[in-house]
Amino acid sequence: MKKLLISIFLFPLLLNAQVWTNLFNGKDLKGWNQVGGQAKYSVQNKAIVGTTVSKTPNSFLRTDQEYGDFILELELLVDNMNSGVQFRSLSKPEYQNGRVHGYQMEIDPSPRAWSGGIYDEARRDWLYIPDMNEKAKTAFKIGQWNKYRIEAIGNTIRTWINGIPISHLIDDVTDKGFIALQVHSIPDADKPGKEIKWRNIRIATKNLKASPLDDCPVVNLVDNMVSPQETSLGFESLFAGNDFNKWRSVHSTSKPNGRWSVQNGVASVSKSDGSETGNDIITEKKYSAFELIFDFKLTPGANSGIKYFVDEKYDSGGRSGIGLEYQILDDALHPDAKMGVVGNRTLASLYDLIPSEKLTSRFAKKIGEWNQGRIIVKPDNTVQHWLNGFKVVEYTRKSNIYKALVARSKYVNYDGFGSANEGHILLQDHGDNVSFKNVKIRSLK
DSSP states (O other), X not given: OHHHHHHHHHHHHHHTSOOEEESOOSSSOTTEEEEESOOEEEEEXXXXXXXXXXXXXXXXXXXXXXXXXXXXXXXXXXXSSOEEEEEEEEOOTTTGGGOOEEEEXXXXXXXXXXXXXXXXXXXXXXXXXXXXXXXXXXXXXXXXXXXXXXXXXXXXXXXXXXXXXXXXXXXXXXOOEEEEXXXXXXXXXXXXXXXXXXXXXXXXXXXXXXXXXXXXXXXXXXXXXXXXHHHHHTOEEEEOSSOOTTEEETTSSSOOOTTEEEETTEEEEOOOSSSOOSOOEEESSXXXXXXXXXXXXXXXTOEEEEEEEEOTTSOOTTSOOOSEEEEEEOTTTOGGXXXXXXXXXXXXXXXXXXXXXXXXXXXXXXXXXOEEEEEEEOTTSEEEEEETTEEEEEEXXXXXXHHHHHHTSTTTTSTTTTOSSOBEEEEOOOSSOEEEEEEEEEEOO
């Protein structure tokens, strides 16, 4: 009777248990087929071995089956070479003659240490660069077997290496596709024969149990929503895509005027004569230590900015509000990029004070495309500007070096410029058409 009661109690639990299925039987490549390039795939010692071959594009060993929501785990060992694990990926004749495209969890033993980041193969390039996640930089072990984990549940995609959270992406472009093991193409100067090995490949697709929320930074590419992870980290929306209820005009109690509009989830300021119009908008609240995330889009030749620690005690003479500025600019067409000192008025710079470290052309967005900016002000007054996943400025507010920079800038006559304990966030109207969306903030302690 006792055994019967235990069985009755356990039966519902077993029905709801997360069940793992092996994708590799340890003996042959049944259930897999090769697409793309001509790299060699074989089975050795219960592992799939991929071997580089000269003069061939990226190669992929893909599952016959496609998967939507899943949790995938595997172990891998790699020579000094780039590779990746594809998921929710596709190969269709109408897309670049069948070229494999879709999400990839990066394998990168190089010094940049982007292993576990999320790349969009043959489509959008990098979606999640792990530079913003300090714990991610040491998770991958060179010359050792590494355990990879991917959770793809709904719009949430998370990755781990050896139990360390690496990426947390919110994206809704592809909801189903195959799993694939990549052998990257090699330059002509490289010798062929480098190997990557995969073993213990298993997947769960039913009764999925997502890992608990953690402190991994989030890249959210779904418009105007705050994800559960972002909420747990303390983020709230400053602009949710429908109104300016958390904003007002600078030096006024009124709401933003007609130069600002909201349409299709986007806040835009209209074009005028390209001058500072005095129609900036600022947050109702003030902030001290914080992390601000925002997407912005420029039109050709446009100038704007996001200012922080804005202090309305400074009389700007009816022009723009005064504060530290994350510069938003078309560097190629706007003359301000050539002014200032050593590029300190270019895109993502601390305007008129510190130039941004420039991205390579591969990671710079074209005018008319959306960029993601991030401003972090830590409690110790360390300040960072980020652009499209890269840290481009870092300085210490209130430091002697900072004060020296201010003394040589256009802000020299503003006593205590940028040194207040708290201030407003400001979106600038510089007389050009610029758009914003996905504006979020959290306070840091």
